[in-house]
Amino acid sequence: xxxxxxxxxxxxxxxxxxxxxxxxxxxxxxxxxxxxxxxxxxxxxxxxxxxxxxxxxxxxxxxxxxxxxxxxxxxxxxxxxxxxxxxxxxxxxxxxxxxxxxxxxxxxxxxxxxxxxxxxxxxxxxxxxxxxxxxxxxxxxxxxxxxxxxxxxxxxxx
Numbered sequence: 001x002x003x004x005x006x007x008x009x010x011x012x013x014x015x016x017x018x019x020x021x022x023x024x025x026x027x028x029x030x031x032x033x034x035x036x037x038x039x040x041x042x043x044x045x046x047x048x049x050x051x052x053x054x055x056x057x058x059x060x061x062x063x064x065x066x067x068x069x070x071x072x073x074x075x076x077x078x079x080x081x082x083x084x085x086x087x088x089x090x091x092x093x094x095x096x097x098x099x100x101x102x103x104x105x106x107x108x109x110x111x112x113x114x115x116x117x118x119x120x121x122x123x124x125x126x127x128x129x130x131x132x133x134x135x136x137x138x139x140x141x142x143x144x145x146x147x148x149x150x151x152x153x154x155x156x157x158x
Contacts, residue, residue, distance in 0.1 A: 020070050062097050063094075
């Protein structure tokens with residue numbers, strides 16, 4: 001019975017590590033293929049303008065989360081304190097990072113964090129960097145969004 005439990009535990013751990021590695025590789029390759037290297041901002045998916053930016057934001061947010069999850073995975077596995085109860089965190093964190101990066105992008109495009117309004121004024125490298133940081137530091141990013149929300153919707157005394 002103990003051998004079956006150990007085999008299952010190691011199988012889940014190996015699958016989780018491979019999942020993180022392969023998802024990262026896949027997202028980096030996709031990012032390279034859609035990145036607008038040419039002035040005309042075209043790519044193999046024929047994404048242009050805002051659709052292209054949204055895709056880049058979501059991919060870089062997921063990559064940022066994957067950097068954090070792989071670091072955490074390696075640390076916990078190496079320290080022999082990997083807890084199987086956290087397994088879903090390793091699978092869901094890239095999606096959380098992707099969605100959170102998207103929210104930050106909307107805040108930027110909406111003018112709440114900057115004044116740039118046209119796609120021509122956007123620094124795509126800056127947006128990709130902010131998106132990956134939002135994905136990498138989701139807890140801090142969520143706290144920042146809470147502060148923005150509290151500032152926007154705080155009742156003022158008259």
